[in-house]
Amino acid sequence: MTDLPDSYGRIVATLIRLTGDWNLAEDCAQEAMAAALERWPRDGTPDNPGGWLMTVARNRAVDVLRRSSVEQAKLREVAMLFHPGEQHEIEDDRLRLIFTCCHPALALEARVALTLRTVGGVPTADIARVFLVSESAMTRRITRAKSKITEARIPYRVPSGVALTERLPGVLAVLYLLFTRGYDADGEPAFADEAIRLARLLTGLMPAEPEVAALLALFLLQHSRRHARRDAVGDLVPLDRQDRSRWDHESIAEGRALLERTPVTGPYAIQAHIAAGHGAAGSDWRSIAGWYDQLARIQPTPMVELNRAVAHGYAFGPQSGLALLAGFEGYPAVAIEADLTAKAGDRDRAADLFREAAAVAPSEVERRALLARAAEL
Structure with missing residues (x-):
């Protein structure tokens, strides 16, 4: 059944090209999926699941088009869907x-x-x-x-x-x-x-577009941490406290392999290198800070600058990060200031800042995580 999501997109894309009718394409794809869910558990998965699904969808589209006042050329195109060379199309x-x-x-x-x-x-x-x-x-x-x-x-x-x-x-x-x-x-x-x-x-x-491969690498590296981001009761676990043995190391290896053969041509490659800086043995904060410096030059958004402050705070000491926070206001800036202030040793001030950030946190899980940090201090 793992073929279903990928086949759905293939069917819809092809029928839209042939008929120009988005709703017909989606309806036929859905009917093919429903037929598979009904028949495959009973009759067994066919040798070519994608081809089976496309045939069912094609036949349904032909039936619908025959009953409508559609031009014959469109009907012929759908009916002749699997002529030589069509798979590339x-x-x-x-x-x-x-x-x-x-x-x-x-x-x-x-x-x-x-x-x-x-x-x-x-x-x-x-x-x-x-x-x-x-x-x-x-x-x-x-x-x-x-x-x-x-x-x-x-x-x-x-x-x-x-x-x-x-x-x-x-x-x-x-x-x-x-x-x-x-x-x-x-x-x-x-x-x-x-x-x-x-x-x-x-x-x-x-395959020739480096930022496409870099984006996939970024996703794999980030998503590799998904099982370690929550504790037993569902609360968020900060990156520096995660059990890195629970990270998906196969995804990390795949993401890093993609980066090794992908030139750095844009922001997604830089972000992927930042994600790759967090390894099983710890985080290479100096390298991460350097990548953030590069990212800030080509994408100087507030969120990039805030994350750059975090990286500098962990790489070169909390005062370096706090200096980069000057002028920023709002929830993310306060939460970062709280973390770096705690790292600098001012526990009372940090606890106040964590509570201040919790009061305006955008989600309940983030609010609980911030209050837990305040309670620790």
Whole structure:
């Protein structure tokens, strides 16, 4: 059954290319998935599961098209789906679908939702829960995104040349946001898994793009810590207190192997090297601080600067990090100041700062973690 998510995206992508009908493509893919769930446990998994699913979806699409007033050329294309050379076209379809779902004409969250629903086959209810909206509201959001693609005549293709260079960062940003939605303290872990799956897919389809491989490496290295990030009662465990033997060392090895053969050309490669700086034997904070210096030069966002302060505080002493915090306000800055102040030995001041940060923490698990640090001090 592990073929189902990947096959769903293949089927949808191919039928959209052939019919231009997003809803028909999704309906046929869903019917193929339902048929597999019903028949495979009873009859056994076929030798070519992906081909079986595509055939069922194709036959369903042909039935629907025959009953509609669709032009005969479209019907013939679907009916002749498996002619020689078509498999390469099917692989290209998946890349087309990803770039269409991630088109910059759509709002960023709409791109994430549409990618999850159309490429990944994630149920609308699950997407709605992570975005904190009702299922009906998410259905409307996804429908509007599809309508905009049709009305704006957004082309179903992968850009080339300069256009590809301009568009690829937007596609990677969608996957990055999707991973973050799964990796955050109160996130949905399955979304991080889906981001890794899609990053693998994109890496296979675009092997010459170093930032694509770097993004996959970053995801693998970050997600390798997932089993050590919570204690027995579900509370967050800070990185420096995690049991690193519980990290997924196979994912770490895969991520580092990707980095070894990937040149540093952009922010995802730098972030992956930062993640790789945390090893089983400890964290190489001087190396991490150096990478953050590089990242801050090309991506000088507040969050990068705050994380750079943490790295410098651990690499060169808490006063170095506190100096970099000057001028920053709000929850993350206060929490970081509390940690570095505790490291500097001012326990009372640190406890007050942890309680101050807890009062404005964005999630309950973070609030509990901050109050626990205050209680320790």
